[in-house]
Amino acid sequence: MSVLIVIPARYASSRYPGKPLAVLRGASGEGRSLIERSWLAATSVSGVDRVVVATDDDRIRTACEKFGADVVMTSEKCENGTERCAEAHEKLGGGYEIVVNLQGDAPLTPHWFVEDLIAGLRAAPDAEIATPVLRCDGATLRGFLEDRQAGRVGGTTAVFGQDKQALYFSKEVIPYTGRNWTGTETDTPVFHHVGVYAYRPDALAAYPTWTSGPLEKLEGLEQLRFMENGRHVLCVEVSARDRQFWELNNPEDVPRLEKMMQDMGVD
Numbered sequence: 001m002s003v004l005i006v007i008p009a010r011y012a013s014s015r016y017p018g019k020p021l022a023v024l025r026g027a028s029g030e031g032r033s034l035i036e037r038s039w040l041a042a043t044s045v046s047g048v049d050r051v052v053v054a055t056d057d058d059r060i061r062t063a064c065e066k067f068g069a070d071v072v073m074t075s076e077k078c079e080n081g082t083e084r085c086a087e088a089h090e091k092l093g094g095g096y097e098i099v100v101n102l103q104g105d106a107p108l109t110p111h112w113f114v115e116d117l118i119a120g121l122r123a124a125p126d127a128e129i130a131t132p133v134l135r136c137d138g139a140t141l142r143g144f145l146e147d148r149q150a151g152r153v154g155g156t157t158a159v160f161g162q163d164k165q166a167l168y169f170s171k172e173v174i175p176y177t178g179r180n181w182t183g184t185e186t187d188t189p190v191f192h193h194v195g196v197y198a199y200r201p202d203a204l205a206a207y208p209t210w211t212s213g214p215l216e217k218l219e220g221l222e223q224l225r226f227m228e229n230g231r232h233v234l235c236v237e238v239s240a241r242d243r244q245f246w247e248l249n250n251p252e253d254v255p256r257l258e259k260m261m262q263d264m265g266v267d
Contacts, residue, residue: 002049003118004096005042006072006088008081009035009064009104011057015153016251020060020104024248025258026267034248035060036067037107044111047118049096053104054088080222082197083208089201098122099204101197105248108260113194113238120236121198127234128203129226131166132194133158134238134245138185140192144173153249156193156221158235166233169193169221194238195247197223203231 009020016022020035032040035053042051053064056076064071072091078084085101098118102109113132121130136144140155147154157174159167168174175189199207203226213228215221226233244260246253260266 002096003047003098003100004089004092005045005048005051005100005102005114006085007035007038007042007051007053007102007104008074008078008084008088009038009053009055009057009060010078010084011055011060015249018059019248020055021063022248022251022254024107024254024261026261027265028267030267033063034107035064035104036069038102038104038109039064039067039069041107041109041111042102042114045100045114046111047115048100050092052088052092054084056084079212082199082204082222082225085197085199086204086208089204094201096201099199099201101199103195103247106195106245107248108243108245108257108266109194109196110241110243110245112241114196116238117196117198117236120234121200124234126232128200128231129223130198130234130236131158131223132196132238133160133191133235134194134240136188136190136192138188141173141177141188141190144190144192148173152252155247155249156195158191158193160191160235164235164237166223166227166235168227169219169223171219171221191235191237192245194245 013019022034023031025031052070052072054072054074061071072088074087117132216224
């Protein structure tokens with residue numbers, strides 16, 4: 001199956017304006033923009049036919065062209081990354097059998113997360129959308145809870161059934177663990193939703209034709225639009241392999257990500 005990776009990137013973020021151009025310093029002290037680091041993460045994925053950045057901003061386009069990225073200009077009217085991916089796929093003439101949305105705020109996404117995601121969608125012919133989930137260790141779960149207690153938007157969590165079909169995604173920490181969880185530091189019942197999606201083209205093309213529903217609006221999570229329109233979202237569990245992972249959601253996340261890169265020796 002032919003695979004396209006799209007990295008949606010917009011400048012006008014309400015929480016963090018200009019986020020794609022934020023500079024992150026790696027283990028060597030070298031600074032690279034968030035969008036360049038996301039591009040490097042995407043191009044490390046095997047079995048992919050093409051990688052493009054989809055943006056509506058000339059500043060992002062110029063920055064991307066400087067480090068050699070392939071850029072598709074999309075409309076300012078795109079409400080989220082999925083709509084931007086749908087427009088980019090259409091502008092490229094379509095034809096790809098799987099379109100991957102690697103969001104531009106997750107530069108530490110390991111290549112095997114995306115490779116396992118693609119394999120999971122291929123192995124489930126009835127699934128239209130797939131997304132990775134990562135079981136939280138104790139430290140990550142505590143970080144989620146601390147973010148919520150401080151009023152920060154941290155990572156997204158997911159719950160799913162035995163068939164791996166998503167039941168819900170939330171920026172709150174679900175399921176509730178305060179009373180009944182007696183697990184270990186390495187085995188919590190909370191799954192971190194990794195902000196990557198793999199779509200079959202028909203589902204992706206249908207997405208912009210639906211209006212955003214109340215759950216999507218409340219949570220600010222684009223994948224809930226699929227669920228609110230009766231589409232099944234497959235959760236593919238991935239393994240961290242001792243790799244630290246976090247998204248850049250707020251300016252306060254920059255030192256957290258830089259510390260992770262230093263710890264892992266990522267330049």
